[in-house]
Amino acid sequence: MILTVTLNAALDVTWHVDRLTPRSSHRVDAAHERAGGKGVNVARVLASLGHTPIATGLTGGPTGRLIREGLHAAGIRDEFTDVAGDSRRTLAVVSRDDGDATVFNGRGPRIAEAEWEAFRRHYATLLPEARVVVLSGSVPPGLPGNAYAQLIHAAAKAGAATVLDTSGPALTAALKAGPDVVKPNADEITAATGRHDLRAAAAALRARGARAVVASAGPEGLYALTPEGGWRAKPPERLSGNPTGAGDACVAALAAGLAAGSSWTRMLREAVALSAAAVPCPAAGDVDAGVYERFRREVPVEALPAISDQQIT
Incomplete structure (x- = not known):
């Protein structure tokens, strides 16, 4: 089973406009509203692939109830912990003329220490079922700076x-x-390492503790640096649409590959195909099955040369 964790769940709102022009009025051609936050989107993609993920995290207030109703409607097992504050909303404005998205993210409710401890206890009860744990998205106010580190340690201890x-x-x-x-x-x-070269940046993150790094470069594909080697995987063509869900689809493919014990080349091919398949869809968490099936047969994966110590330091 794959467990997804969304500490800052959201009600995701997507608006489509012909062209986004600053300091002007816009008519919204289409609007979508659904349960979201990055981990929820990952769970939705996994469910579309036939997996039975469990979604957990923190939700609260009227918006939190809408998020949980959305999970139930999607057939995703809801193991969220209630908090006192109202969950956040996000707004993505997608421009039809260039496919770019402008995103506004709420900060989320402030989480009390007792609420965090209650979640950690609940999270621990879910870990024995999990082969892979996905930890996605921002951290709401009030949580300790090492919140994700705590959850990673607990997952590793559970195997x-x-x-x-x-x-x-x-x-x-x-x-x-x-x-x-x-x-x-x-x-x-780049923000985390100060490096613009993605291979060097990935090596820097590995040197600081990550076992493998998969860096996404939008339509230029993925750069991966792992204990088994480095690769680049690139989509065979560029698609227009809404790119906001591509990263979550990529994470879903990586999680599914880890759970299945797939090779890195296969995982990367799947990750590029699935993230590309999210772009034509109007809302994050959906994928175009036709694009996915076509791309997964066509995505090239090339080995990268070893990176030198001078490029890392």
């Missing part, structure tokens, strides 16, 4: 592999716990 998809201080603080896979995008890995 579960971990996939971490977060950014900023939450990412850097979690590296010492040794997550099995870290999946930043290009901006996130």
Whole structure:
């Protein structure tokens, strides 16, 4: 079983406009509202692939109830812990003319220490069922800086592999716990390491504790640095649409591959195909089955040369 953790669950709202122009009015052509947060999106993608994920994390208030209703409607097992504050909302405005998305993320409710401890106890009861734990998204106010590190340590103790998809201080603080896979995008890995070369940045994260790093570069594909070697996987063509769910689809593919014991080349091919299949869909958490089946047969994966110590330091 794959367990997804969303500490800062959200009600995701997506608006589609013809063109996003600053300081002007816009008419929304289509709107979508659904349970979200990165881990919830990962669980939704996994369910579409035939897996039976468990979704856990923190939710509260009227928005939290809508999130949990959305999970039930999607047939995803809900193991969220209630908190007093109201869960956040996010807004993604997708421009049809160029496919770019502008995203507004709420900070989330402040979590009390007792609420965090209650969640940790509940999380521990779920770990014996899990082969892989996905830890995704931002950390709400009030949680300790090493919140993800605590959850990674607990998962490792229970024998579960971990996939971490977060950014900023939450990412850097979690590296010492040794997550099995870290999946930043290009901006996130540059911010964490100060390096623009993705291979060098990935090596820097591995040197700080990550066992494997898969860095996403949007339409340029994935760069992976693992104990077995380094690879680059690139989509065979560029698709237009809504890119906001591509990263979560990529994480879903990595988690599924780890659970199945797949090779890295196969995992990366699946990850590129599944993330590309999310782009034509109007809302994060969905994938286009036709694109996925076509791309997974066509994605090239090339081995990368070894990286020198001088490139890391």
